[in-house]
Amino acid sequence: MTRLLCIGGSDGGISAGLRARELDASVEVTVMLADAYPNFSICGIPYYVSGDVADWHDLAHRSRADLESLGIGLLTDTTARRIDVATHRVTATDAAGREQTVGYDRLVVATGAVPARPPIAGLERLGPTDGVHLLHTMGDTHAVMDSLTTRQPERAVIVGAGYIGLEMAEALAARGLAVTVLEALPHVLPTLDGPLGDLVAGELAAHDVEVHTATTVTAIAADGRGLTVHAAPTGSDPNAAPLELHAEIVLVVTGVRPDTTLARAAGLPVTQKGAIEVDRHMATGLPDVLAAGDCVVTHHVLLGETYLPLGTTAHKQGRIAGENALGGVRRFEGSLGTQVVKVFDLVAARTGIRDHEAVPAGYEPRTVAAAGDDHKAYYPGATTVHVRTTGDLTTGRLLGVQMVGSIGSAVHKRIDTAATAIYAGLGVDQLSDLDLSYTPPLGSPWDVLQAAAQRWSAVATPVGGDHHGSAARSRQG
Amino acid sequence: MTRLLCIGGSDGGISAGLRARELDASVEVTVMLADAYPNFSICGIPYYVSGDVADWHDLAHRSRADLESLGIGLLTDTTARRIDVATHRVTATDAAGREQTVGYDRLVVATGAVPARPPIAGLERLGPTDGVHLLHTMGDTHAVMDSLTTRQPERAVIVGAGYIGLEMAEALAARGLAVTVLEALPHVLPTLDGPLGDLVAGELAAHDVEVHTATTVTAIAADGRGLTVHAAPTGSDPNAAPLELHAEIVLVVTGVRPDTTLARAAGLPVTQKGAIEVDRHMATGLPDVLAAGDCVVTHHVLLGETYLPLGTTAHKQGRIAGENALGGVRRFEGSLGTQVVKVFDLVAARTGIRDHEAVPAGYEPRTVAAAGDDHKAYYPGATTVHVRTTGDLTTGRLLGVQMVGSIGSAVHKRIDTAATAIYAGLGVDQLSDLDLSYTPPLGSPWDVLQAAAQRWSAVATPVGGDHHGSAARSRQG
Numbered sequence: 001m002t003r004l005l006c007i008g009g010s011d012g013g014i015s016a017g018l019r020a021r022e023l024d025a026s027v028e029v030t031v032m033l034a035d036a037y038p039n040f041s042i043c044g045i046p047y048y049v050s051g052d053v054a055d056w057h058d059l060a061h062r063s064r065a066d067l068e069s070l071g072i073g074l075l076t077d078t079t080a081r082r083i084d085v086a087t088h089r090v091t092a093t094d095a096a097g098r099e100q101t102v103g104y105d106r107l108v109v110a111t112g113a114v115p116a117r118p119p120i121a122g123l124e125r126l127g128p129t130d131g132v133h134l135l136h137t138m139g140d141t142h143a144v145m146d147s148l149t150t151r152q153p154e155r156a157v158i159v160g161a162g163y164i165g166l167e168m169a170e171a172l173a174a175r176g177l178a179v180t181v182l183e184a185l186p187h188v189l190p191t192l193d194g195p196l197g198d199l200v201a202g203e204l205a206a207h208d209v210e211v212h213t214a215t216t217v218t219a220i221a222a223d224g225r226g227l228t229v230h231a232a233p234t235g236s237d238p239n240a241a242p243l244e245l246h247a248e249i250v251l252v253v254t255g256v257r258p259d260t261t262l263a264r265a266a267g268l269p270v271t272q273k274g275a276i277e278v279d280r281h282m283a284t285g286l287p288d289v290l291a292a293g294d295c296v297v298t299h300h301v302l303l304g305e306t307y308l309p310l311g312t313t314a315h316k317q318g319r320i321a322g323e324n325a326l327g328g329v330r331r332f333e334g335s336l337g338t339q340v341v342k343v344f345d346l347v348a349a350r351t352g353i354r355d356h357e358a359v360p361a362g363y364e365p366r367t368v369a370a371a372g373d374d375h376k377a378y379y380p381g382a383t384t385v386h387v388r389t390t391g392d393l394t395t396g397r398l399l400g401v402q403m404v405g406s407i408g409s410a411v412h413k414r415i416d417t418a419a420t421a422i423y424a425g426l427g428v429d430q431l432s433d434l435d436l437s438y439t440p441p442l443g444s445p446w447d448v449l450q451a452a453a454q455r456w457s458a459v460a461t462p463v464g465g466d467h468h469g470s471a472a473r474s475r476q477g
Numbered sequence: 478m479t480r481l482l483c484i485g486g487s488d489g490g491i492s493a494g495l496r497a498r499e500l501d502a503s504v505e506v507t508v509m510l511a512d513a514y515p516n517f518s519i520c521g522i523p524y525y526v527s528g529d530v531a532d533w534h535d536l537a538h539r540s541r542a543d544l545e546s547l548g549i550g551l552l553t554d555t556t557a558r559r560i561d562v563a564t565h566r567v568t569a570t571d572a573a574g575r576e577q578t579v580g581y582d583r584l585v586v587a588t589g590a591v592p593a594r595p596p597i598a599g600l601e602r603l604g605p606t607d608g609v610h611l612l613h614t615m616g617d618t619h620a621v622m623d624s625l626t627t628r629q630p631e632r633a634v635i636v637g638a639g640y641i642g643l644e645m646a647e648a649l650a651a652r653g654l655a656v657t658v659l660e661a662l663p664h665v666l667p668t669l670d671g672p673l674g675d676l677v678a679g680e681l682a683a684h685d686v687e688v689h690t691a692t693t694v695t696a697i698a699a700d701g702r703g704l705t706v707h708a709a710p711t712g713s714d715p716n717a718a719p720l721e722l723h724a725e726i727v728l729v730v731t732g733v734r735p736d737t738t739l740a741r742a743a744g745l746p747v748t749q750k751g752a753i754e755v756d757r758h759m760a761t762g763l764p765d766v767l768a769a770g771d772c773v774v775t776h777h778v779l780l781g782e783t784y785l786p787l788g789t790t791a792h793k794q795g796r797i798a799g800e801n802a803l804g805g806v807r808r809f810e811g812s813l814g815t816q817v818v819k820v821f822d823l824v825a826a827r828t829g830i831r832d833h834e835a836v837p838a839g840y841e842p843r844t845v846a847a848a849g850d851d852h853k854a855y856y857p858g859a860t861t862v863h864v865r866t867t868g869d870l871t872t873g874r875l876l877g878v879q880m881v882g883s884i885g886s887a888v889h890k891r892i893d894t895a896a897t898a899i900y901a902g903l904g905v906d907q908l909s910d911l912d913l914s915y916t917p918p919l920g921s922p923w924d925v926l927q928a929a930a931q932r933w934s935a936v937a938t939p940v941g942g943d944h945h946g947s948a949a950r951s952r953q954g
Contacts (some may be wrong), residue, residue, distance in 0.1 A: 444888040
C-alpha cells in the first residue's frame with residue numbers, strides 16, 4: 001500500500017487522508033476535488049453570510065498549506081469522471097476539460113451530497129443570476145454573496161426551516177433583510193418535536209423573521225422587479241389561503257441527497273435512497289474501494305442502516321476509512337443523529353430518536369416533557385431548559401433527548417451527556433446515577449437532564465418490571 | 478413502615494425524605510436538624526457573600542413551606558443527642574435545652590460533616606468575634622457577614638485554596654477586599670494537576686488576588702488593630718522565608734471531616750477516617766438504620782470505598798436511602814469525584830481519577846495534556862480549553878479528565894460527557910466514537926474532549942494490544 005486516493009475534498013475525504021498520514025507517513029495521499037475549496041467548513045457558511053466571519057478563507061478547517069504540510073497532495077478543480085476498479089485507476093477532468101488518470105492502491109469515495117431540488121415550478125429555469133439559490137458549496141456561497149452585493153435585496157424568502165434554513169434566516173436578518181421562512185411541515189426545525197420547534201419559531205418571531213409552517217412552495221417566478229414565491233397550505237384544507245410573497249433573493253434549502261453518479265457507474269452498490277452501501281468498516285465490497293461521508297449509508301446506533309448526512313459523521317467515517325485503507329479494522333460505531341443549532345439567542349439540540357422513528361424500529365417509546373433551570377435560580381442569569389426525554393417502555397433504555405435553551409445554558413454540551421448515555425446503552429433511570437458536575441453559577445445538584453429523567457421514570461409506566469434500578473418503584477407504585 | 482426520621486436537614490436528609498414521600502405519600506416523614514436552615518444550598522454561600530444573591534433566604538433549595546407542602550415535617554433547632562437502635566427512638570434537645578424523644582420505623586442518619594481545624598496556633602482561641610471564621614453552615618455565613626458589616630475589613634486572608642477557598646476569594650474580592658490565599662500544597666486547587674492549578678492561579682493574579690502556594694499557616698494572632706497570620710514554607714527549604722500577613726478577617730477553609738459523634742455512640746460502624754460504613758444500598762448494618770451524605774463512606778466507581786463529600790453525592794445517596802427505607806433495592810452506583818468551580822472568568826472541572834490516585838488502585842495510568850478551541854476559531858469568541866486525559870495503559874480505559882476553560886466554554890458540561898463515559902466503562906479510544914453535537918458557534922466536528930482523547934491514543938503506548946478499536950494502530954505503529 002503506497003498510494004491512497006480520496007475523491008472528495010470535504011470532511012470525509014480529508015479525514016481519510018489525514019488519518020492515513022497520521023498512521024503511516026510513507027503513504028502517498030492524494031485528495032481529488034471538483035472545486036477549489038478543500039477542507040472547507042460548510043457548516044460555517046451562514047456565519048460568513050452574516051458577517052461574523054469577515055473572510056471566507058477563514059472557513060477552511062485547514063488551509064491548503066496546512067494540508068500540504070500534513071502530507072496531503074491536492075488535485076483541485078478536478079472532477080472524477082470514472083473509476084476503473086479493475087485497473088485501480090480514476091479518470092478525471094480539470095477545469096479546462098483536460099483528462100488525466102490517477103492510479104491508486106486504495107480508494108476512498110467521498111463525493112458527498114448535492115442539494116435536493118424540490119418540485120417547485122420555475123425552479124428549473126431560475127438560478128443565481130435571478131437571485132434564486134441552492135446552498136451547499138463554497139461556489140454556491142460566493143453566488144449568494146454576489147447576489148447580496150449586486151442585487152442589494154431588501155426581502156428574502158427561505159424555503160425550508162431546517163438547520164441551514166434557520167441559520168440563513170438569522171444571517172440574512174443580521175444583514176438587515178426582511179426574512180420570511182416557509183416550511184412545508186407543521187413546525188419549524190422538523191427534526192425536533194413540535195413543542196420545541198414552536199419555541200424556536202417564537203425566537204424567530206421575536207427577531208422579526210416571518211415564518212409560515214405547513215406551507216408548501218409551489219412556484220417561483222421572476223420579473224424585472226424581483227421574485228414572486230407562490231405557496232399553498234400543505235395538505236388539503238379548502239379554507240386555507242394560498243400565499244404570494246415578493247422578494248429579491250430566494251434560498252431553497254430543503255435537504256440533500258447523496259452524490260453517487262460516479263460510484264454507481266463504477267458498479268458500487270447503492271441503496272434505494274441512493275446512498276453507497278458500506279459495511280461498518282467503510283468497505284464497499286469492491287476490492288480496495290472504501291467510501292465515507294454524505295454519499296454513504298449511515299449506521300445508526302438505534303436504527304441500524306439509514307441515511308443521515310452530518311459533518312461529524314463524515315469526519316468519523318473518513319477517519320475510519322483512512323485507517324482501514326491501511327489495513328486497519330476500526331469499526332464505525334454509529335450515529336445518533338446528534339445535532340445542535342443556534343437560532344439567535346436560543347440553542348436547540350437533539351440526540352437519538354423520537355417516537356415516530358422508534359416505533360417502526362420495534363421500540364415502544366414514550367416521550368416525556370420537562371423543564372428546569374440551567375443553574376441554581378438564586379444565582380443571576382438562570383434560564384429555562386426545555387427537555388423531551390424518550391425512553392423505551394419495554395426495556396427502560398434511553399432512546400433520545402431533545403433540548404431547547406438559551407445560548408448560555410450549555411444545551412449543546414448537555415445533549416452530549418445524553419448522546420454518551422445512549423451510546424453506552426444506559427437506561428433512562430441510570431441518568432440519575434451519573435456523577436455530573438455542579439456549581440451554583442453553572443448547574444444544579446441534579447442536572448436538568450437528570451431531573452427530566454426522573455420525571456420520565458415517574459410518568460412513564462413500564463410494561464415489564466425489568467427497568468434497571470426501578471425494582472423499588474415497580475413494587476411500591 | 479409509617480414513620481421515617483431523617484437526622485440532618487441538608488442534602489442527604491432532605492433528599493431521603495422527599496424520595497420517600499414521592500414513592501409513598503402515606504409515609505410520615507420527619508427531618509430533624511440542629512439549626513434553622515433546612516435544605517439550604519451550602520454551595521451557594523460564596524454567592525451570598527459576594528452580593529450576587531441579595532437575600533440569604535434565596536439560598537434554600539426549597540423553602541420551609543415548600544418542604545411542608547411536599548409532606549416533610551421539620552424539627553428545626555433540634556439536636557439529636559442519642560439514637561436508641563433497639564427501641565427505635567431518637568432523643569434530642571431543642572434550642573432551650575428541652576429534651577424530646579422521637580420514634581421511628583426507619584432512620585436515615587445524615588449528619589453531614591464539620592469543618593476541619595488545621596493545627597494552627599491560636600486558632601483554638603479565636604473565633605468570629607475576632608474576625609476568624611470557619612465556613613460550613615448558614616450560621617457560619619451569618620457570622621462572616623456580621624464580621625464584614627461590623628469590622629469593615631479591607632484585607633482578608635483565606636487559608637486553603639480548594640473550591641470554597643477560591644470561591645470565597647472571588648466573593649471577597651468582589652466586595653472590594655484585598656485578598657490573599659494561602660495554600661500548603663504546591664498548587665492552587667490541589668484536586669487538579671499542577672499545570673491546570675497554575676492556570677487558575679493566573680486567573681486569581683489577574684484579578685489581584687495574592688496567592689502563596691507551598692505555604693503552611695502556623696499561627697494566627699489577634700490584637701487591637703486586627704489579625705496577623707504567620708506562615709512558613711511547606712516542607713524544609715532552609716532558604717524559603719516565613720511570611721507574616723495582616724488582615725481584618727481570616728477564613729480557614731481546609732476541608733471537612735464526617736460528623737459522626739452521634740452515630741458512633743449509637744454503635745454504627747465507622748471507618749478509620751471516621752465515616753459511617755454503609756453498603757451500596759446505604760444500609761448501616763444496624764436494623765432499620767440507613768445513612769447518607771457527607772457523614773458516610775463514598776463508593777467510588779474506580780476506587781471502591783473512599784470518603785468524598787460532595788453535594789451531588791449526598792443528593793444521590795439520600796434519594797437512595799429514602800427509596801430503600803421503604804423497602805427498595807436501589808444501589809448507589811458510585812461517585813467519580815466530579816467537581817467544577819468557577820473562579821472569576823475561568824471554570825475548572827474534573828471527573829474520575831488522577832495518576833497518584835490511580836496507581837495505588839492498581840491501574841497503570843498515563844495522563845496526556847491537550848488544548849483546543851471551545852468552538853470553531855473562525856466564529857467570534859473562541860477560547861482555549863485545556864484538557865488532561867488520564868487513561869489506563871493496560872486496558873485503555875478512560876480513568877479521568879480534567880479541564881480548564883473560560884466561563885463560556887461549557888467546560889462544566891463537557892466534563893459531564895467524560896463522567897458519563899467513565900461511568901459506562903468506555904476506553905479513551907471510544908471517545909472518538911461518540912456522536913457529540915457540533916455547530917460552529919458552539920463546538921467543533923471533533924469536540925475538544927475527542928481531540929484530547931486522540932492525542933492520548935497517539936502518545937500513550939499501550940502495554941498490551943488489547944485496546945478497544947486500537948488494533949489498527951498497534952499493528953501499524
